[in-house]
Amino acid sequence: MARVVVDVMLKPEILDPQGQAVQRALPRLGFEGISDVRQGKRFELEVDGPVDETALARIHDLAESFLANTVIEDFTVRVEEVAEAVK
Amino acid sequence: MARVVVDVMLKPEILDPQGQAVQRALPRLGFEGISDVRQGKRFELEVDGPVDETALARIHDLAESFLANTVIEDFTVRVEEVAEAVK
Amino acid sequence: MSRTPLDTVEHAAATPDVELPWAELGLKKDEFERIVEILGRRPTGAELAMYSVMWSEHCSYKSSKVHLRQFGEKAPESDAMLVGIGENAGVVDVGQGYAVTFKVESHNHPSYVEPYQGAATGVGGIVRDIIAMGARPVAVVDPLRFGAADHPDTKRVLPGVVAGIGGYGNCLGLPNIGGEVVFDACYQGNPLVNAGAIGVMRHEDIHLAKASGAGNKVILYGARTGGDGIGGASILASETFDDAKPSKRPAVQVGDPFQEKLLIECTLEAFKEKLVVGIQDLGAAGLSCATSELASNGSGGMRVTLDDVPLRDSTLSPEEILMSESQERMCAVVEPGKVDRFLEICEKWDVIATVIGEVTDGDRLEIYWHGGKIVDVDPRTVAHDGPVYERPYARPEWQDALQADDAGKLPRPRTSDELKDQVLKLVGSPNQASKQWITQQYDHFVQGNTLLAMPEDSGMIRVDEETGLGVAIATDGNGRYAKLDPYTGAQLALAEAYRNVATTGAKPLAVSDCLNFGSPEDPAVMWQFAEAVRGLADGCRQLGTPVTGGNVSLYNQTGEAAIHPTPVVAVLGVIDDVARRTPAAFREEGQLIYLLGDTREEFGGSAWSQVVHDHLGGLPPRVDLERERLLAEILISASRDGMIDAAHDLSDGGLVQAVVESALLGGKGARLIVPDGLDAFTFLFSESAGRAIVAVPRSEEVRFTDMCGARGLPATRIGVVDGDTVELQGEFTLTLAELRETHEATIPALLA
Amino acid sequence: MTARIGVVTFPGSLDDRDSRRAIRLAGAEPVALWHKDKDLKQVDAVVLCGGFSYGDYLRAGAIARFSPVMDTVIEQAKAGLPVLGICNGFQILTEAHLLPGGMLGNDHLHFICRDQKLRVENADTAWTADYTAGQEIHIPLKNMDGRYVADRRTLDELEAEGRVAFRYVDFNPNGSLNDIAGITNAAGNVVGLMPHPEHAVEPLIGTGRTDGLPFFTSILKKLVNA
Numbered sequence A, B: 001m002a003r004v005v006v007d008v009m010l011k012p013e014i015l016d017p018q019g020q021a022v023q024r025a026l027p028r029l030g031f032e033g034i035s036d037v038r039q040g041k042r043f044e045l046e047v048d049g050p051v052d053e054t055a056l057a058r059i060h061d062l063a064e065s066f067l068a069n070t071v072i073e074d075f076t077v078r079v080e081e082v083a084e085a086v087k
Numbered sequence C: 001m002s003r004t005p006l007d008t009v010e011h012a013a014a015t016p017d018v019e020l021p022w023a024e025l026g027l028k029k030d031e032f033e034r035i036v037e038i039l040g041r042r043p044t045g046a047e048l049a050m051y052s053v054m055w056s057e058h059c060s061y062k063s064s065k066v067h068l069r070q071f072g073e074k075a076p077e078s079d080a081m082l083v084g085i086g087e088n089a090g091v092v093d094v095g096q097g098y099a100v101t102f103k104v105e106s107h108n109h110p111s112y113v114e115p116y117q118g119a120a121t122g123v124g125g126i127v128r129d130i131i132a133m134g135a136r137p138v139a140v141v142d143p144l145r146f147g148a149a150d151h152p153d154t155k156r157v158l159p160g161v162v163a164g165i166g167g168y169g170n171c172l173g174l175p176n177i178g179g180e181v182v183f184d185a186c187y188q189g190n191p192l193v194n195a196g197a198i199g200v201m202r203h204e205d206i207h208l209a210k211a212s213g214a215g216n217k218v219i220l221y222g223a224r225t226g227g228d229g230i231g232g233a234s235i236l237a238s239e240t241f242d243d244a245k246p247s248k249r250p251a252v253q254v255g256d257p258f259q260e261k262l263l264i265e266c267t268l269e270a271f272k273e274k275l276v277v278g279i280q281d282l283g284a285a286g287l288s289c290a291t292s293e294l295a296s297n298g299s300g301g302m303r304v305t306l307d308d309v310p311l312r313d314s315t316l317s318p319e320e321i322l323m324s325e326s327q328e329r330m331c332a333v334v335e336p337g338k339v340d341r342f343l344e345i346c347e348k349w350d351v352i353a354t355v356i357g358e359v360t361d362g363d364r365l366e367i368y369w370h371g372g373k374i375v376d377v378d379p380r381t382v383a384h385d386g387p388v389y390e391r392p393y394a395r396p397e398w399q400d401a402l403q404a405d406d407a408g409k410l411p412r413p414r415t416s417d418e419l420k421d422q423v424l425k426l427v428g429s430p431n432q433a434s435k436q437w438i439t440q441q442y443d444h445f446v447q448g449n450t451l452l453a454m455p456e457d458s459g460m461i462r463v464d465e466e467t468g469l470g471v472a473i474a475t476d477g478n479g480r481y482a483k484l485d486p487y488t489g490a491q492l493a494l495a496e497a498y499r500n501v502a503t504t505g506a507k508p509l510a511v512s513d514c515l516n517f518g519s520p521e522d523p524a525v526m527w528q529f530a531e532a533v534r535g536l537a538d539g540c541r542q543l544g545t546p547v548t549g550g551n552v553s554l555y556n557q558t559g560e561a562a563i564h565p566t567p568v569v570a571v572l573g574v575i576d577d578v579a580r581r582t583p584a585a586f587r588e589e590g591q592l593i594y595l596l597g598d599t600r601e602e603f604g605g606s607a608w609s610q611v612v613h614d615h616l617g618g619l620p621p622r623v624d625l626e627r628e629r630l631l632a633e634i635l636i637s638a639s640r641d642g643m644i645d646a647a648h649d650l651s652d653g654g655l656v657q658a659v660v661e662s663a664l665l666g667g668k669g670a671r672l673i674v675p676d677g678l679d680a681f682t683f684l685f686s687e688s689a690g691r692a693i694v695a696v697p698r699s700e701e702v703r704f705t706d707m708c709g710a711r712g713l714p715a716t717r718i719g720v721v722d723g724d725t726v727e728l729q730g731e732f733t734l735t736l737a738e739l740r741e742t743h744e745a746t747i748p749a750l751l752a
Numbered sequence D: 001m002t003a004r005i006g007v008v009t010f011p012g013s014l015d016d017r018d019s020r021r022a023i024r025l026a027g028a029e030p031v032a033l034w035h036k037d038k039d040l041k042q043v044d045a046v047v048l049c050g051g052f053s054y055g056d057y058l059r060a061g062a063i064a065r066f067s068p069v070m071d072t073v074i075e076q077a078k079a080g081l082p083v084l085g086i087c088n089g090f091q092i093l094t095e096a097h098l099l100p101g102g103m104l105g106n107d108h109l110h111f112i113c114r115d116q117k118l119r120v121e122n123a124d125t126a127w128t129a130d131y132t133a134g135q136e137i138h139i140p141l142k143n144m145d146g147r148y149v150a151d152r153r154t155l156d157e158l159e160a161e162g163r164v165a166f167r168y169v170d171f172n173p174n175g176s177l178n179d180i181a182g183i184t185n186a187a188g189n190v191v192g193l194m195p196h197p198e199h200a201v202e203p204l205i206g207t208g209r210t211d212g213l214p215f216f217t218s219i220l221k222k223l224v225n226a
């Protein structure tokens, strides 16, 4: 079993009210030096079987047709080796 | 300028209805072989200046106190080298 | 990023032969030539941007204007009208010093492309129109139409649209108190997402969109300007002048309801301190529209420095800034001495506000960029002197055949069992089924003034806590009726909304509309449009309810196929004491059920013909507006004098649909008898207009029937509120449980 | 002399006026508080009302929790100031850790607005004394993020100490664990719930019931008799 991660972010030119709200709150929390914040979605898909070219291509289709609305969003698909928490 | 990514996911023991809704829709869309889907948030922070140990530690604090609610969520912090779209 | 050289007015005058992409911007050759003629030179890129958006169908009403004039010409005398057509929204007097503004707008196409954001920004836009009048928005409504309920794309569009309307309206704190949900294959690919809003103010607080007083400052406030919805302008910016530009800008806008909520609060606070001379929201055509309209409605000119507009994207060209449709922005004209206070209020609410220009002595709108003058126009030529078309129109050839295909000839149920089956089929069909799955995604309670909300006949809001003054609103439209006969169809929409308002005890005062049609370039569609407008204008004159404003949405079609002509009508009413309102639910056993009005064999366009036979043909029900007016008077008097405890209007689905709804709402059944002179089928399913059912306490029966008799309104006792079944004597009995299951399961099964 | 009850307005608060109306109808004096002021104007109790503070961006209540007024509210709540969090206010209280657990999106993923039946489980808090334990009431509910979650240990503790103040009856509208609609802190001065008692204070309005009024009369009596 492997994990494929699809990240979906609003296109850069599209307003991201959520990211902006976070950014505006930062100074109040005493955080400086962050010039932009954007907030998107992260999907973790647990795939049975090997994640080969074909599987990735199918997930790419899934992302394009369902997980993202490409009118306003971009997405990336990648295989995640190990889920490693910095925490 | 560098980009730091904070991924926030619900703790594994907490029900993720959004992920489940995606998973339930998969067969309808003709996708098989995905045994679990979880949906979380991805924050992209554009940091002025170098992202050294100190900067990362501060972003870690930010994630812990603000970007995630650690009562219900886990998070990871990482520096993103290049934003590379598989798309 | 500035291109070389900047296309200033001077530069334009000196380079008359530069090719401009007017066609790509949607202008016709003669329209472009008119612009050249008006200016006496070729327009600059920025001027071309402004003219092209302001002269578009959407902003200039060039195809519809010649017809819409009837709303003014035929307007009935009405003391209630304070502000009429031409402003952001009409305003009516509701008494006690209060005024109410309301309007309906469409956001059809964006909602198909991106259902959530398209619908959300539709709510945002209509609410800004209401604030721009000086009012506090108090409620929203959302008449919606989708493709077939079981079409896969409906499952994509509808949940997104509903979530978007809820997501935006709920976050603004506006109760959603009404609307419609209609399914019909004709809306596949062209869903109709209409959104309406109501606002309340004191008479003295009415504000208009005009810039007067030389020296007064023009303040842009709200969201930063980004590259939203400016496909056309980026052509202008990139392909013609500077190929380095990104050539594609998003056509879909993302809404930020939180920003809009702040905009509402800070605008109202500025109004309260009397800081605002004139105000305009930024909607379609953004700054182009706001500056040219403010300037042309005022006494002087206006000078704007575009460099001062706060941007979200620093690469935007001046053309793009002028055309951007970024949401959640407003423009106010403020006296110099009050600017500081205005900015202070904006800061209090964390709203970005910037002085971008001032009102001038002259009569020109001048816009500067990087020190150069890039616009120098008479603003009236941009805002008001757009092209006007007398589009050809002709009754389509198929209309006769359609009308000849009489629904009265369809096979009717022959046995009691068939009758019963068809009743169940009707109340469980997507169009007649409970819409609770949808409406429970909307906040009905916020602001604490909601008396009635879905599924009541009209939404009702308390305006004054002390006196109990309230307003009611209902929106209605029936594309099937209008397809059969657009003139009558428009009047039926009006009649139904009017009746719905009266059914709850409120007196209908004024009308707004949203006219959804196919392509005006098709003479058949144009005929439908012309007929509908004529019908509505005639109807409004007869009912004494003026049209105060509205919206036209054309080009709702896929290829050659246009949607059904769909005029949606909103009627606003007033009630002196909301404690006297009449709900639809049967609540007391033993109360007598009366049917008001005449029932005829009218099945053209009916729900029965659709549900049982998938048929559309014949003539729609006849309209008798004098009867509607009488019915309304009776319903209002009966409510005021406490003679009725429930009332429900009869419309699509006919009597049985209304009885089932009232029974389910109150959890009390009904025993019905077919009255003399009618057969059971016609009694149950006819859609004759001008009817309602009421529940009358026995103690009031004589008083009530005397009143109807004296005023000449047919009132027929058809049964009694009783038990936990709906029974038609001698025909069938259905338990409330079974009816509820059938009525409530349909929509979740299709969409959840 | 009557009690002064503050209602905080955050950017995006929606039910501040409604909450003040409910306080007034109960006979107390409503006092408007502003999120940027640390000063609570010497109120005797505070209501954090419903709405979408900061658009509910990030997480419901997450940004509001860091406002200046909350610094004071947190400090004084710990010292015993009665605080009622309704809906968004409840979310703010969990984000501020004045109440345990957290709020997540409804399990059905939709906003839901309905007349909700609840059972009052704890009638000993500052805000529930005018109810009786076990009483069933109907209160409007309207939210997107109403799913109460907490880890097992916290839930057990809440149950054992009787700190589940309200429970959904007949229908759990959002997937809250243990059907929890509202909870209290151990001292009983801080109470949070998802449904909106301020929308159920007038017989004509909304659902036409007044089941929410006792929240406001409870606190009034407590303050006046104190």
Ligand SMILES: Nc1ncnc2c1ncn2[C@@H]1O[C@H](COP(=O)(O)OP(=O)(O)O)[C@@H](O)[C@H]1O
Binding pocket: C058, C059, C068, C071, C084, C085, C086, C087, C088, C089, C090, C129, C283, C284, C513, C514, C515, C547, C548, C549, C550, C551, C552
């Ligand atoms: N179908 C209509 N019936 C009556 N008035 C209309 C109709 N369509 C548009 N109007 C009026 O024309 C004016 C301009 O409309 P519109 O461009 O929609 O306003 P806005 O710029 O505020 O969105 C408004 O006063 C509007 O009420």
Ligand SMILES: [Mg+2]
Binding pocket: C088, C129, C132, C281, C283
């Ligand atoms: Mg407007």
